[in-house]
Amino acid sequence: MIREKEQFLFKMTKKGGINVPNLEELWQYLESYFQQHLSAVSYSTWIETAKPLKLANHQLTIEVPSSLHKDYWEKVLATKVVEGAYAFANIEITPVFVSKEEEDAQEKADSDALAAPEVDQEANIPTFMRETRLNSKYTFETFVTGKGNQMAHAAALVVSEEPGVLYNPLFLYGGVGLGKTHLMQAIGHQLLKTHPGSKVKYVTSEAFANDFINSIQNKEQEKFRQEYRNVDLLLVDDIQFFADKEGTQEEFFHTFNDLYNNKKQIVLTSDRLPNEIPKLQERLVSRFKWGLSVDITPPDLETRIAILRNKANAEHLNIPDDTLSYIAGQIDSNVRELEGALVRVQAYARTKEEPITTSLAADALKSLNAEEKPKDLTITDIQSAVAKYYQVSVADLKGKKRVKNIVWPRQIAMYLSREMTDNSLPRIGQEFGGKDHTTVIHAHEKVAAELKSDEQLKEQIAELKNKLKP
Numbered sequence: 178m179i180r181e182k183e184q185f186l187f188k189m190t191k192k193g194g195i196n197v198p199n200l201e202e203l204w205q206y207l208e209s210y211f212q213q214h215l216s217a218v219s220y221s222t223w224i225e226t227a228k229p230l231k232l233a234n235h236q237l238t239i240e241v242p243s244s245l246h247k248d249y250w251e252k253v254l255a256t257k258v259v260e261g262a263y264a265f266a267n268i269e270i271t272p273v274f275v276s277k278e279e280e281d282a283q284e285k286a287d288s289d290a291l292a293a294p295e296v297d298q299e300a301n302i303p304t305f306m307r308e309t310r311l312n313s314k315y316t317f318e319t320f321v322t323g324k325g326n327q328m329a330h331a332a333a334l335v336v337s338e339e340p341g342v343l344y345n346p347l348f349l350y351g352g353v354g355l356g357k358t359h360l361m362q363a364i365g366h367q368l369l370k371t372h373p374g375s376k377v378k379y380v381t382s383e384a385f386a387n388d389f390i391n392s393i394q395n396k397e398q399e400k401f402r403q404e405y406r407n408v409d410l411l412l413v414d415d416i417q418f419f420a421d422k423e424g425t426q427e428e429f430f431h432t433f434n435d436l437y438n439n440k441k442q443i444v445l446t447s448d449r450l451p452n453e454i455p456k457l458q459e460r461l462v463s464r465f466k467w468g469l470s471v472d473i474t475p476p477d478l479e480t481r482i483a484i485l486r487n488k489a490n491a492e493h494l495n496i497p498d499d500t501l502s503y504i505a506g507q508i509d510s511n512v513r514e515l516e517g518a519l520v521r522v523q524a525y526a527r528t529k530e531e532p533i534t535t536s537l538a539a540d541a542l543k544s545l546n547a548e549e550k551p552k553d554l555t556i557t558d559i560q561s562a563v564a565k566y567y568q569v570s571v572a573d574l575k576g577k578k579r580v581k582n583i584v585w586p587r588q589i590a591m592y593l594s595r596e597m598t599d600n601s602l603p604r605i606g607q608e609f610g611g612k613d614h615t616t617v618i619h620a621h622e623k624v625a626a627e628l629k630s631d632e633q634l635k636e637q638i639a640e641l642k643n644k645l646k647p
């Protein structure tokens with residue numbers, strides 16, 4: 178105690194009684210204070226991204242990357258700045274935060290609803306309750322931040338540290354494969370780390386719907402409610418699949434209210450904003466807007482390179498920087514595909530027994546494109562292969578039967594038609610007995626979502642793709 182006081186007096190004497198420190202000194206002091214008091218991930222999220230601009234008239238101006246950062250600084254860190262300045266130099270200052278992106282973000286949040294597309298009525302309903310587990314790889318530590326996801330990352334971190342308080346619900350939205358599931362699960366991991374006894378439930382919206390329907394069929398509604406309402410953090414992925422599921426929406430409405438009223442945190446993801454999800458009940462749309470909606474946009478080149486480097490390091494791969502840049506330059510809108518490209522290059526190098534270089538990467542990715550879309554492959558070829566594989570008839574794939582063992586192969590055939598041929602969505606719909614293009618979109622989204630967690634399906638699709646290769 179005495180020692181601390183001595184140090185403090187020394188500091189003041191050193192300043193010769195002048196109580197106004199310069200900007201750098203004060204900031205250094207604050208940085209070291211935060212370094213000691215915040216976790217490493219919080220420090221890099223809030224402090225390393227902040228820039229002190231000026232100190233004048235007892236006002237410290239700090240630039241932060243987004244309105245969300247500004248909000249967090251104002252609500253949580255500002256008092257520490259005031260206390261810190263007082264402790265450091267005995268001055269009273271008011272911190273002022275400025276965010277460049279604030280106006281843009283506001284505009285985005287207020288953006289008008291786009292015309293909502295129709296969605297297919299078909300729904301494949303597996304009859305089992307799913308286990309929901311977090312993927313151990315989806316943590317904050319493995320998540321690379323960049324311009325497109327900085328705000329979403331910061332929001333996710335706030336929620337993991339202060340669940341149910343600041344942003345409830347947190348709604349993360351954005352294009353395919355941009356890290357929404359990763360961030361959402363990182364919240365779960367982080368909460369379990371800081372509050373080991375917490376109950377975290379991760380579920381896709383489809384699994385929620387299936388669990389609900391099963392609970393009705395098995396007369397286990399009470400059990401269902403216990404499972405979903407007795408949690409501290411509920412993570413529901415790909416909420417856009419609630420479209421058209423009236424009963425499920427109704428149940429989710431009550432689940433939401435229950436959790437919200439008990440100050441339990443809810444995190445949702447979707448490929449679009451709540452008001453852009455077709456047939457989502459207005460009362461859900463408005464509730465989803467109570468908290469914070471943040472979008473994730475495709476990563477810039479620098480971030481893509483950083484993601485690849487992280488992944489290469491994690492797998493102990495020795496890949497030159499220019500090769501990583503080359504791969505990152507080839508795939509610009511989907512991190513899942515970016516990672517897939519790296520795996521592909523790695524496998525290609527192994528087969529060729531050569532080190533990974535830029536020219537090898539170029540060869541590997543060229544052959545990937547050729548394989549993904551074999552020339553002359555027709556929808557009819559895909560239908561025959563899928564029908565044979567799942568032991569159904571081609572007529573059934575083109576027909577209207579809604580039984581599960583036909584609907585699922587039909588959706589897989591549509592998925593493959595979209596992935597492996599250049600046919601347009603309406604054309605694919607036409608080839609499946611004149612179905613609407615939205616049916617094809619729905620089928621594609623559904624299979625893609627399943628592929629994320631279903632290892633067996635991954636193998637089946639790979640096998641089918643191999644069979645379809647020329």
Ligand SMILES: Nc1ncnc2c1ncn2[C@@H]1O[C@H](COP(=O)(O)OP(=O)(O)OP(=O)(O)O)[C@@H](O)[C@H]1O
Binds near residue numbers: 415484
């Ligand atoms: N910023 C990032 N840093 C590290 N890995 C990332 C990042 N963004 C995405 N990924 C990785 O990319 C893959 C796809 O991410 P994820 O499944 O979270 O995307 P998504 O947005 O949920 O996709 P979908 O729209 O298909 O639901 C995952 O393996 C994830 O770990």
